[in-house]
Amino acid sequence: MTRRLALEWPDPAPFRDRDGAPIRLLAVSDMLEPTLIEARNREAVAPVDLIVGCGDLDCDDLSFIADGFNAPLIYVEGNHDTEERWKKCSAFCPEAIHSTAVLHRTGLSIAGLTWPGVRGKYGNRSERAAWNQALRLATRRLGKADPMIVLSHVPPRGTGDVPTDAYHRGFEGYHWLMNRLEPTLWLHGHTPLAAADEWKHQVGPTTVINVTGAVVIDLLPPGPETLARRKRRMKQLKEERQTDGVAATAEAGER
Numbered sequence: 001m002t003r004r005l006a007l008e009w010p011d012p013a014p015f016r017d018r019d020g021a022p023i024r025l026l027a028v029s030d031m032l033e034p035t036l037i038e039a040r041n042r043e044a045v046a047p048v049d050l051i052v053g054c055g056d057l058d059c060d061d062l063s064f065i066a067d068g069f070n071a072p073l074i075y076v077e078g079n080h081d082t083e084e085r086w087k088k089c090s091a092f093c094p095e096a097i098h099s100t101a102v103l104h105r106t107g108l109s110i111a112g113l114t115w116p117g118v119r120g121k122y123g124n125r126s127e128r129a130a131w132n133q134a135l136r137l138a139t140r141r142l143g144k145a146d147p148m149i150v151l152s153h154v155p156p157r158g159t160g161d162v163p164t165d166a167y168h169r170g171f172e173g174y175h176w177l178m179n180r181l182e183p184t185l186w187l188h189g190h191t192p193l194a195a196a197d198e199w200k201h202q203v204g205p206t207t208v209i210n211v212t213g214a215v216v217i218d219l220l221p222p223g224p225e226t227l228a229r230r231k232r233r234m235k236q237l238k239e240e241r242q243t244d245g246v247a248a249t250a251e252a253g254e255r
């Protein structure tokens with residue numbers, strides 16, 4: 001079953017030329033959602049503005065989805081996305097997002113975090129590499145306040161992960177990054193749906209979605225409340241930055 005979700009995007013800019021129409025994302029990961037194999041089910045979901053992949057979906061399946069919806073595709077790599085596996089289909093599947101790169105698609109800023117560690121059968125997971133990714137992306141986003149989407153294969157620690165299973169535990173660095181960047185959406189895979197109670201969580205201003213399978217996400221133009229909330233948050237961040245600046249200047253003066 002393709003799950004559905006609608007949420008207001010805090011920035012009106014991407015909707016300016018859309019006559020109020022939502023931006024539709026189709027998020028996919030880990031397994032091909034069987035209902036999407038049927039053309040009539042795809043018709044019920046179309047049109048899609050952008051397909052976003054959160055890893056571990058075969059390149060054959062990814063390209064089938066992209067062709068079936070005739071929509072652009074961006075994705076991150078999961079632990080099963082090995083070079084060997086992808087060599088076979090490099091001709092018909094676009095390259096994965098370079099980790100920590102921020103792309104701009106359909107007016108949205110979207111960052112990708114690929115599997116941090118060695119991929120494949122004898123792969124490993126690396127907390128240190130995840131921290132490196134988190135710090136790199138946080139640095140890239142310094143001074144930027146536009147709302148964003150983060151795509152990762154593994155979820156942040158404590159949100160949408162399986163804490164009791166070492167292989168399916170989220171990353172601490174991602175948790176820190178989520179609190180730091182406050183993205184509007186964080187999409188991940190890796191966690192089997194049966195292993196988690198919920199497929200969506202709200203952490204402050206961030207909606208975290210376990211994509212595993214497929215989720216249709218309609219981003220709606222912001223209503224007055226969302227806009228007011230965004231304005232208040234921007235003001236708060238500005239004040240915090242000014243306070244930090246004053247504190248740093250005072251500290252430097254005392255030295």
Ligand SMILES: [Fe+2]
Nearest residue numbers: 056078079190
């Ligand atoms: Fe995975």
